[in-house]
Amino acid sequence: MTRSSAIATLGTIAEAQWGLVTARQAVQNNVSYPEMTRLAKDGALNRVAYGVYRVAGSPVTPLTELRAAWLLLEPETEADLRDISAGVVSHGSAAFVHGVGDFTGEVHEFTCEKRKRSGRPEIRIHTGPVDPETVVWIEQLPVTPITRLVSDLLQDHHDGQHVAHVLADSLDKGLSTPAELAAAVNPHAAAYGVASASAFLDHLISLVRPSSPGNSHLNDLVMSKAIPSQDP
Secondary structure: OOHHHHHHHHHHHHHOOOOEEEHHHHHHOOOOHHHHHHHHHOOOEEEEEOOEEEEOOOOOOOOHHHHHHHHHHOOOOOHHHOOHHHOEEOHHHHHHHHOOOOOOOOOEEEEEOOOOOOOOOOEEEEEOOOOOOOOEEEOOEEEOOHHHHHHHHHHOOOOHHHHHHHHHHHHHOOOOOHHHHHHHHHHHOHHHOOOOHHHHHHHHHHOOOOOOHHHOHHHHHHHHHOOHHHOO
16 A cells, blocks of 8 residues: 555544544554554654554644543444443543543543453553443543542542542532532442441542531532431
């Protein structure tokens, strides 16, 4: 294949994938590995991750590396042919996409219903159920909702302050209500040594927000709307 034909082929694939293309996709479209290497050497392609390239001139965004990692979960399948079975952005990566908390995005985390493995140290794959009704699509990526990512972080025993920043930012930005967050933290309260959802939610938020009369509405909402049967 000529250089111009290879670039045109890769550009067509990358157009629907934020300017990205995997080496496997390229080979499936008759662009060989040696051709990919030559194109990378002469600047027509830029390597984003092992096996993923960005077509020169395509924009780089804070989500570029996460998108590359998501493509690597099923490197043969083009983005517009995938559904949530390919993997859903979760845990700290979901917080990064939602713009809550203080996760840096250096580790790319996904949840898959079927066990998958990755040899890349920057990719962390969790196995668990994914409810298609609750998955949200942000910037063309499937992402767990705020309540699910909070529950996932607590299930994995993340540092309380990391979770607290997610909770506080979610409330500040109006992405979740106190009642929704109380329901999310409730199953994990006992494991953290707290007796009730309302007390656990207030405790976590207090780690990053000073106590004030303005926070008093949390208890009322939690007690009236969340899960009163499990609160004393």
